[in-house]
Amino acid sequence: MRSWPVPVRCVWRSDVAWAALGGVLGLGFLVSSWSWLAPLPLALLFREITRRTPTDTFKLTWLFGAGFFAAHLLWLPSSLSGFLGPGAVILSTLLIALLASLWGLTAALTRRLLGSATLWGLPLAWTVMDALRAAGPFGFTWGSLGYAWAQTPLVQVADLGGIALVGLLVALSAAALVSGRGLGQTAVLGAVLLAAGYGLTRPAAPDGTQQVLLVQGNIDPRLKAAGRRTEELTHYLTLTAAGLRAAPASLVVWPETAAPQAPTTAPVRRALAAVPVPLLLGAPTQDAGLRNSVYAVQAGQTLGRQDKRRLVPFGEFFPARAALNGVYRAVFAGLGLPPLTGTVPGTTIQPLILGPLRAGVLICYESTFPGVARALVTQGANLLVTASNDAWFGPSTGAEQHFQMGRVRAIETRRWWVRAGNDGISAAVNPQGQVVARFPRGVAGAFTAPFGLAETRTLFIRWGDWVPLLAGIGLALMWGRQRWLTWRLAD
Numbered sequence: 385m386r387s388w389p390v391p392v393r394c395v396w397r398s399d400v401a402w403a404a405l406g407g408v409l410g411l412g413f414l415v416s417s418w419s420w421l422a423p424l425p426l427a428l429l430f431r432e433i434t435r436r437t438p439t440d441t442f443k444l445t446w447l448f449g450a451g452f453f454a455a456h457l458l459w460l461p462s463s464l465s466g467f468l469g470p471g472a473v474i475l476s477t478l479l480i481a482l483l484a485s486l487w488g489l490t491a492a493l494t495r496r497l498l499g500s501a502t503l504w505g506l507p508l509a510w511t512v513m514d515a516l517r518a519a520g521p522f523g524f525t526w527g528s529l530g531y532a533w534a535q536t537p538l539v540q541v542a543d544l545g546g547i548a549l550v551g552l553l554v555a556l557s558a559a560a561l562v563s564g565r566g567l568g569q570t571a572v573l574g575a576v577l578l579a580a581g582y583g584l585t586r587p588a589a590p591d592g593t594q595q596v597l598l599v600q601g602n603i604d605p606r607l608k609a610a611g612r613r614t615e616e617l618t619h620y621l622t623l624t625a626a627g628l629r630a631a632p633a634s635l636v637v638w639p640e641t642a643a644p645q646a647p648t649t650a651p652v653r654r655a656l657a658a659v660p661v662p663l664l665l666g667a668p669t670q671d672a673g674l675r676n677s678v679y680a681v682q683a684g685q686t687l688g689r690q691d692k693r694r695l696v697p698f699g700e701f702f703p704a705r706a707a708l709n710g711v712y713r714a715v716f717a718g719l720g721l722p723p724l725t726g727t728v729p730g731t732t733i734q735p736l737i738l739g740p741l742r743a744g745v746l747i748c749y750e751s752t753f754p755g756v757a758r759a760l761v762t763q764g765a766n767l768l769v770t771a772s773n774d775a776w777f778g779p780s781t782g783a784e785q786h787f788q789m790g791r792v793r794a795i796e797t798r799r800w801w802v803r804a805g806n807d808g809i810s811a812a813v814n815p816q817g818q819v820v821a822r823f824p825r826g827v828a829g830a831f832t833a834p835f836g837l838a839e840t841r842t843l844f845i846r847w848g849d850w851v852p853l854l855a856g857i858g859l860a861l862m863w864g865r866q867r868w869l870t871w872r873l874a875d
Contacts, residue, residue, distance in 0.1 A: 537583030592834025627830030691730025
């Protein structure tokens with residue numbers, strides 16, 4: 385029987401279709417209520433993977449992943465262009481290609497190692513992969529599957545196993561949709577129904593008994609980058625004074641890098657003495673290099689400092705800077721940029737103590753990492769606080785994505801979470817993940833919002849990342865079983 389080659393045009397159309405399907409998923413992922421439908425396109429991908437060779441699986445999944453991340457991170461080039469210029473497009477393209485490659489490699493390895501068991505191995509492999517890409521200095525959590533259900537009742541199981549547990553349920557649902565009727569499909573359906581019931585029956589979060597003043601300066605970050613000015617401090621002090629006149633508060637929170645200098649310097653210390661209530665503020669610190677810090681200040685006196693630990697790669701730190709200094713200088717010069725030095729990561733993590741309040745501070749990017757929030761609560765934090773500057777995102781979905789990811793930290797830890805952003809999103813979120821107060825983006829102002837203190841220790845706080853660990857063990861057992869079956873058939 386004569387075989388006919390597949391026309392190139394058909395292959396090209398198929399490639400575009402898979403990339404477009406990933407793009408459709410990426411567009412609404414996390415920020416749209418439609419993202420709860422994520423198992424549907426994933427189910428189509430999983431079904432096709434089970435029919436392909438490992439090599440074809442890599443290509444197919446890479447196309448799907450490239451489409452997903454290109455849409456999901458549509459804001460990235462414009463966000464980076466403020467300090468990387470035209471190089472932002474190159475870096476964004478490389479990041480999208482790398483993330484898509486991680487998806488492709490995960491799918492291809494699962495296909496190669498598990499063979500006929502690929503379909504049920506994919507949810508476990510995806511869970512492990514999402515956990516691994518959040519680790520280390522290059523950790524990046526955007527696109528983790530669990531956030532697809534961030535705006536559904538099912539996200540409440542995050543207090544049991546973190547966002548990883550939610551992601552596992554998303555991936556298992558995709559596998560169940562194409563598995564056909566059987567024990568596996570029934571088990572997944574039961575697990576999803578139990579998770580939904582758990583989420584819908586959570587007791588109402590207690591009302592906040594205290595008030596926090598969240599201050600939003602709305603200062604162009606390019607002005608900050610061009611040179612810090614004392615006018616910034618005056619601006620924040622004026623907004624704070626007006627906010628406290630309008631309504632009393634027991635805590636004031638300013639955004640990331642709100643002050644042009646550390647409050648330990650004499651001019652800033654004297655200025656902050658005018659703030660009559662405890663204050664958490666972002667400011668740069670010169671300590672063995674430049675650090676991005678949040679200070680606890682009361683009556684002008686500094687009571688504690690937390691330095692940012694998780695830095696943005698190629699934004700706040702430049703990998704292998706000592707070895708590649710000449711390369712970086714040449715690139716910066718070619719882009720018309722000064723010789724950027726980056727910042728130094730913090731080495732400790734502990735709450736900032738203001739009387740009975742123990743603030744676990746997540747500085748901007750850190751709010752996307754469950755492990756940082758968990759570490760702070762383990763150290764005794766009874767309130768989560770984020771100081772951020774999302775003005776780099778511009779009028780895109782990036783800031784909303786960032787906010788929604790941080791909102792899950794409140795659920796995982798069952799802590800109140802208050803957030804002050806330079807141009808937003810400034811808000812207060814209760815331990816159920818419900819937004820109880822939110823200030824509009826892009827305007828300067830100050831507003832009071834309720835908050836409370838909590839000492840709850842959730843299962844996620846006590847056990848940590850047990851879900852990726854169990855997923856890894858499950859993958860190992862499935863691989864062992866496949867090897868045993870292969871040996872038996874060959875015997």
